[in-house]
Amino acid sequence: AAGVIQSPRHLIKEKRETATLKCYPIPRHDTVYWYQQGPGQDPQFLISFYEKMQSDKGSIPDRFSAQQFSDYHSELNMSSLELGDSALYFCASRWGTGDSPLHFGNGTRLTVT
Amino acid sequence: AQTVTQSQPEMSVQEAETVTLSCTYDTSESNYYLFWYKQPPSRQMILVIRQEAYKQQNATENRFSVNFQKAAKSFSLKISDSQLGDTAMYFCAFPDRGSTLGRLYFGRGTQLTVWP
Numbered sequence: 369a370a371g372v373i374q375s376p377r378h379l380i381k382e383k384r385e386t387a388t389l390k391c392y393p394i395p396r397h398d399t400v401y402w403y404q405q406g407p408g409q410d411p412q413f414l415i416s417f418y419e420k421m422q423s424d425k426g427s428i429p430d431r432f433s434a435q436q437f438s439d440y441h442s443e444l445n446m447s448s449l450e451l452g453d454s455a456l457y458f459c460a461s462r463w464g465t466g467d468s469p470l471h472f473g474n475g476t477r478l479t480v481t
Numbered sequence: 482a483q484t485v486t487q488s489q490p491e492m493s494v495q496e497a498e499t500v501t502l503s504c505t506y507d508t509s510e511s512n513y514y515l516f517w518y519k520q521p522p523s524r525q526m527i528l529v530i531r532q533e534a535y536k537q538q539n540a541t542e543n544r545f546s547v548n549f550q551k552a553a554k555s556f557s558l559k560i561s562d563s564q565l566g567d568t569a570m571y572f573c574a575f576p577d578r579g580s581t582l583g584r585l586y587f588g589r590g591t592q593l594t595v596w597p
Contacts, residue, residue: 401584410572410587411526424584456524469516470585472526 370394372473374459380479381449389444389476393461399423400442401470402434403458411458417442449480485575487588494563494595501548502558502591504573510534514576515556516585517547521569529571532556563595 373392381387393400399418403411404427413426417436428434431449436442446453456477460470484507494500506515517529532540532549539547544564548557560567570590576583 410589411585413584413586416584426584458526460526469514469528469531471528472518474523474525477524 372459372461372471374457374473374476376476377474378477378479380481382481383449383451385449385480387446387449387478389446389457389459389478391442391444391459391461391473393440393442393459394471397461397463397471398440399462399464400436400440401460402428402442402444403460403472405456405458405475407455414444446478451480454478454480485573485586485588487571487573487591489591490589491592491594494560494593496563496565496595496597498563499559499561500563500593502560502571502573502593504556504558504588506554506556506573506575508554508575515547515549516574517545517556517558518572518574518587519567519569520572520590521566526572530558560593565595565597567593568595569593 375390401416402414404414405411414428415434416424420436432446434444456475458472458475460472462468462470486505513534515532519527519529530540530542530545532547539549544561546559570592572590573588574585577586
């Protein structure tokens with residue numbers, strides 16, 4: 369079965385640079401979530417989209433922005449990167465707005481040096 | 482606001498034995514879902530099992546089962562016949578029904594190690 373695809377798997381950036389993470393949800397899934405997981409931490413919700421509209425916002429810094437495109441893929445843009453942004457970034461998708469489980473991608477490991 | 486508590490940061494079990502991971506939560510909702518996710522060393526987040534609060538029957542998925550005590554707001558995960566591949570971080574997760582899309586709140590996780 370198709371899964372959530374995230375790219376790239378690994379990304380190394382320097383401080384103050386910009387990074388773009390991509391997420392391709394499972395086909396027919398219309399809801400996308402972004403989570404950030406720091407070392408030894410539980411995943412923290414950043415932002416979500418439903419039908420290409422931003423629906424919910426968590427602890428996402430103003431330096432970050434995201435959007436969902438017409439084909440339902442989503443991109444997380446991160447500017448003015450800081451060392452503390454180093455983390456595993458997960459994208460998850462599901463169909464609809466009910467209680468169906470989230471299906472997670474393999475994550476993008478971002479390292480800021 | 483909902484909270485999810487996993488009180489066991491680490492646990493270990495011998496292969497083929499049974500282990501139970503605990504999770505408690507707090508909510509004012511009466512109808513909701515609960516999830517257990519595992520995160521092996523590969524860091525992928527994998528759904529293990531889910532429980533619907535309105536169902537009295539505990540969910541079961543092969544060697545994984547839950548003990549859901551709604552009144553006590555407890556949602557423990559039992560792993561039977563533990564295998565080396567079960568070594569992972571296990572997260573209990575609860576949807577935030579106060580948010581538009583029911584984003585998940587995760588517990589802090591329990592690191593399970595299965596040893597030979």
